[in-house]
Amino acid sequence: MKILKSSFILAAVLSVLMLTSCSNNNENKSENGSECQVQNSEVVSFDEVLMTRRSVRSYDASKTITEEEVRELLISTQEAPSWANQQPSKYYVAMSPEKVEAVANLVGERNKQNIAGAPVLIVSTFEKGKSGFFQGDPANEVGDGWGAYDNGLSNAYFILKARAKGFDTLIMGMRDSDALRTLFNIPENEAIMAVISLGYRADEPKQPKHRPLEEIALFF
Numbered sequence: 001m002k003i004l005k006s007s008f009i010l011a012a013v014l015s016v017l018m019l020t021s022c023s024n025n026n027e028n029k030s031e032n033g034s035e036c037q038v039q040n041s042e043v044v045s046f047d048e049v050l051m052t053r054r055s056v057r058s059y060d061a062s063k064t065i066t067e068e069e070v071r072e073l074l075i076s077t078q079e080a081p082s083w084a085n086q087q088p089s090k091y092y093v094a095m096s097p098e099k100v101e102a103v104a105n106l107v108g109e110r111n112k113q114n115i116a117g118a119p120v121l122i123v124s125t126f127e128k129g130k131s132g133f134f135q136g137d138p139a140n141e142v143g144d145g146w147g148a149y150d151n152g153l154s155n156a157y158f159i160l161k162a163r164a165k166g167f168d169t170l171i172m173g174m175r176d177s178d179a180l181r182t183l184f185n186i187p188e189n190e191a192i193m194a195v196i197s198l199g200y201r202a203d204e205p206k207q208p209k210h211r212p213l214e215e216i217a218l219f220f
């Protein structure tokens, strides 16, 4: 009976250790290679990420995000495709309460209210004259529009990775770009695009109405 009880306790301790090593490694296997359950948000399916990613306009102010967590999201943006691998996107990350407040003051009153409590605000830019350019000249009529295109793709990787990790975001096109340029000392050759809030949802956002597929996709 005593042996049975000790084996049970040992098994319980081992399984806890296995789960811990899984979640520390962020992988599906423990250090010794055996299968084990990963108890974090990264196991969600891609469809679930797509379906639950929403523009979040209400944040839980009690939750914080570490610089390491933000770095992981930014690293995922490096997997995004870009014109001739130009990688024109750049990110200015406000994490200190002072900088977050300063950026929040530059996205308009409505946005400011909606992002209250988001611990991180990120300004997204792209370097002009790279994507869509060949030897200094625009390769076609889109010009720097390709830089904006690449930047949007990069942002998409960011917001989807964020959702996969359990975070929430709001992309904001309403922002004072001149003031942001001064705040972060952003060079003139960078076009300032969106400000993205990063945090945890306080309420469940509603899925917006989508246009019927027939209206947006034509098959020939």
Ligand SMILES: Cc1cc2nc3c(=O)[nH]c(=O)nc-3n(C[C@H](O)[C@H](O)[C@H](O)COP(=O)(O)O)c2cc1C
Binding pocket: 053, 054, 055, 056, 057, 111, 114, 170, 171, 172, 173, 174, 194, 205, 207, 208
């Ligand atoms: C380029 C861009 C700019 C946006 N600017 C704002 C903004 O300033 N304020 C805001 O509340 N939402 C903004 N949004 C969010 C959109 O309103 C939102 O993506 C859209 O309504 C669809 O909702 P969903 O993201 O929940 O699917 C922006 C989205 C994009 C892609």
